[in-house]
Amino acid sequence: MSGSSPAARLQRLFEGHRLTPTQRRIAHCMVRRAADAPFLSSVELAELAGVSQPSVTRFAVALGFDGYPALRRHLREVAPADGQRADAEDTYNEYQQAVRAEIENLRQLSELLADPGPVERAGQLLAGSCPLPVLGLRAASSQARGFGYFAAKVHPDVRVLDEGGSTLYDRIDSARRAGASALMCFALPRHPKEVVDALAYAQGLGLTVVTVADSAFAPVAGYSDLLIPAAVGSGLAFDTVCAPMLLGRVLLEAMCDGLPDAQARLEEFDARAVARGLFVE
Numbered sequence: 001m002s003g004s005s006p007a008a009r010l011q012r013l014f015e016g017h018r019l020t021p022t023q024r025r026i027a028h029c030m031v032r033r034a035a036d037a038p039f040l041s042s043v044e045l046a047e048l049a050g051v052s053q054p055s056v057t058r059f060a061v062a063l064g065f066d067g068y069p070a071l072r073r074h075l076r077e078v079a080p081a082d083g084q085r086a087d088a089e090d091t092y093n094e095y096q097q098a099v100r101a102e103i104e105n106l107r108q109l110s111e112l113l114a115d116p117g118p119v120e121r122a123g124q125l126l127a128g129s130c131p132l133p134v135l136g137l138r139a140a141s142s143q144a145r146g147f148g149y150f151a152a153k154v155h156p157d158v159r160v161l162d163e164g165g166s167t168l169y170d171r172i173d174s175a176r177r178a179g180a181s182a183l184m185c186f187a188l189p190r191h192p193k194e195v196v197d198a199l200a201y202a203q204g205l206g207l208t209v210v211t212v213a214d215s216a217f218a219p220v221a222g223y224s225d226l227l228i229p230a231a232v233g234s235g236l237a238f239d240t241v242c243a244p245m246l247l248g249r250v251l252l253e254a255m256c257d258g259l260p261d262a263q264a265r266l267e268e269f270d271a272r273a274v275a276r277g278l279f280v281e
Contacts, residue, residue, distance in 0.1 A: 006034035007231050008108045009078060011216055013063065019217070023059045025049050027217035032189070032234065038075035042068040098235040105231040105243040113250065118228050122210045123254025125226070129182035131157035133175040133207075136186035137164050137195050143186035143212070143241065147248045151255065153269050154262040164194045169201055176205045186248065187213040187220040188232060188241060199223035212247050 014027045029049035030037045040048070042056040045068075049056075060071040092100065113119065126132055132155055136144025141162040148160035157178075161171055172183070183202045187195055199209050200223050211224035214232045221227055230247040233240035256262040273279060 007031050008111055010034055010037065014217060017063055019062060021222065022051050022055050023062055024217045024221060026051060026056060026059045028215045031215045031217060038072060094235065098233055098240060101233045101235050102240050102242045105233060106246065109230050109243045109247060118226060119250055119254045122226055122228065122251055124258045125182040125208055125210055126184055126255040127258030129180050131159050131175050131178050131180050132184065133159045133161055133172060133180055134184045135161040135198060137162065137192050139239065140186040140188040143244055143248055147184065147252065150252050154256055154259055154265045168198055172198065172202050172205065176207060180207060182208040182210060185209060185211040186244065187211055187218060188244060189214055189239060191219045196220055196223055212244050214244065
């Protein structure tokens with residue numbers, strides 16, 4: 001366990017426990033601040049998560065510890081290597097540290113993909129939905145558009161939902177009436193309440209929600225039928241999202257495996273692109 005990243009260790013510690021929404025919020029905060037988590041007091045963690053200090057204590061007990069001090073002691077015991085690595089990080093400037101943090105996020109994603117089952121299941125769900133609505137608002141809108149752009153090359157009907165407002169529900173309704181069975185969602189911090197509400201609405205219509213989020217304990221977790229986490233970097237003024245973007249490409253690959261005519265569609269597109277002189281070689 002000590003050989004993996006701090007965030008990955010926390011994910012494994014929290015998995016398998018039935019957590020309340022407040023406890024999920026605390027878990028999400030700890031994953032986001034994985035390097036600092038072993039050194040935060042219960043008051044500091046409560047403030048960061050926006051919960052009460054007793055909630056932090058109940059959270060630790062829910063994980064099987066006598067209290068928060070025991071949880072923090074456990075985190076310190078399994079993270080000696082990370083303390084040494086933090087000392088080494090002092091030799092890098094803030095830009096290098098941001099890049100190295102993203103490398104660590106990608107390494108964590110690689111560990112997660114050692115079990116391809118969830119991605120393969122997601123690929124089948126996305127391939128089987130026609131049309132395929134792809135939701136992403138605010139910070140996640142570029143992820144939704146990028147996924148939709150490539151998905152449209154192999155999928156017959158992709159509908160990108162990257163704008164909120166009352167018409168968002170109209171478009172979800174429309175996709176469902178047209179035969180959609182699943183909805184793909186990209187959810188990144190800060191998480192808009194509108195995304196949570198939209199996912200609840202989609203589930204109410206019978207859509208299966210597949211979500212890429214920054215943590216398995218993100219606010220959208222309770223409204224996702226299949227959530228695959230990919231951490232974001234928070235070392236710069238704005239979050240960096242290399243891991244969620246790569247996970248989106250992995251899901252595209254899995255979706256292509258579920259579409260028997262995907263290769264033919266790609267070849268057809270390439271032929272049309274050559275005929276139109278679309279790209280400069």
